[in-house]
Amino acid sequence: MRRIVNFINAFFFSPISARAFGIVRVNWAALVFLFMLLQWKDVIFLYSDAGMFTNAMGDDVVFRGSYRFSLFDYLTTPKEVFALYLVLLTTTFFMLLGIWTRFFTIASVLILFSFHERNLLMLGGYDTVLRTIGYILIFTPNISCFSITRARKQWDHWKESFTLLPTPQMSIWPYRLILWQVIILYFTAGWDKTLGSMWWEGTASASAFHHTHFTRFSIHIMDILGMGSWIFSYGTVLWQLAFILLLIPATLWNRMTRGHYPYLHLKRTLFIIGFIFHVLIWVLLVVGPFSPIMITLYIGTFIQADFDAMRSWFNTKWQGSIAVNFDKASSKQCRYVFLLNLLDWLGRLEYIGVQSEPTVRITLPDGKTASGFGAFKILCRNLPFLWILFPIHLIPVRSKD
């Protein structure tokens, strides 16, 4: 009996890094905020009694017949609907920033549910994924990573010790719920495809590529892509069905493969294929925010070992560290280096607090030094969050000579 209880305890309550769910929260809020913002002009039309769907039409037309709740059962006029819409934008914005994180997460998720229940006709698979992630986020024990509240605590800690707080931990059960959702999603999607004939014939992808509601590019490009339909179609079904393998307990899987292909590698292989798959869908087809939402769902399945593996992969050709010399007495330099520390996801920087350093100066592993804009350009290459600023590499650094 004790062994069973210990197993249950480990299965649901082993500690994992809370980082992944912090990123999930930020992504979820950003996506809901952005895609609801795009509905600005259609809100009255889509959700109020002055639009296409009136409450009076009732269960048979607009709503599901039973077991439903929506605030729009009570808020029906255009003014009320638009007011709730503004509340949703506000709550998701605060959820994104991480101010009163738990409160605004619960509010955002419940209001989004109300919007979805008000108009079922326009919902897609991505809306379902948003609801499943949102529901789990409500209960997830620690979603405060990457929040302003935590940033303040980090800053207080940094000022005293020039180090960041340890990575926050949480129980593993939200990860289990997300992984189960992913397995169910893909396995039933793959299963459903096997019930059709076009996936067996290998023509399903070619057909989808030529449906003008979904195509993003010209018909000629889709013609060429259609030639690979057989590979796309069979590959998709096989990959989706393979998710059922994740139900095999890790210890049993590792024993079966004799350690040559560990469970973690299986999981990563499926998710890397999934990442490529969804990026391709994003590029080739118009299916709304489906791809970024799926990638957000994926992040919920990351554990510390996955973050470490990703970091090792990025650092494969990297050796040593970049020494960042800064003046401990200068509050301006301290703030700058604190920000660098927060963004140093690849762990490439080393922080050296000195006395009387006029400006932040970096020393590369090969001994070269840089400061000012030249140093910033080098740092941009090494801090993933700043990769988006890659055009600055086109700006020449003025030599002091």
Next chain:
Amino acid sequence: MNIQKWIIVIFCTWHMFAIGVYCISWNLEKSAIQIINVAATTIHVCPSIENIESDSINAIQSLAVRAKICASEEGFIGDPYYWLHEELYPIVQPYVLYTSQWQMWNLFSPNPLRRVSTLSFEVQEGDTWKEFDRLGARHVKWWRRTYMLKILRRSIVNDRYEPLRKNFLQHHCKVNGVQDGSVIRMKWLYYVIPMDGNLTSPKWWHEWEPHWYDFVLYSDTCSNPEL
């Protein structure tokens, strides 16, 4: 393990169970329908259903009707599908629906959508009809495209959405400033991508011409008192 932990364990187990039963029962239903229909057509277990015609648009619904008649005739009640769908599904349904966790992962399946639809909004001018607006892949802004086309695709397939069609037509006549009292109509134009083994060939697509169908979904008088 304290009481709080046990509550979390029960919640997680229940949630996983509910989601699993909800999704799998849908797939099992479809699989059962297909298996029964294959059995009916290959070994003729249900001769009576051969009289039920299957039209190309509502193929899935037709198959479902055929399968249900066949299942009741042959006494298939009691198989795993019925156990899951009739016994377990009602238990999980209230939880899954109240928490908005309902889901069915039929993305581009069982076959991808093949019918390509457009809506044309027309106003009568004398003996002719003049198009004043159109809803199709190339006629909506990129940020509205996904949800507007989804509404389009779903509202046309079922006649129970007729009240929506009326509001949809009235909305378009208003935003386009059509004269109050004008006779207006909403026409559905569509073609179907065929199920053909040559869909992977660019040559085939180059030679293929879609066959367009049109169908008047709704006619009304524009109510635009502000004009």
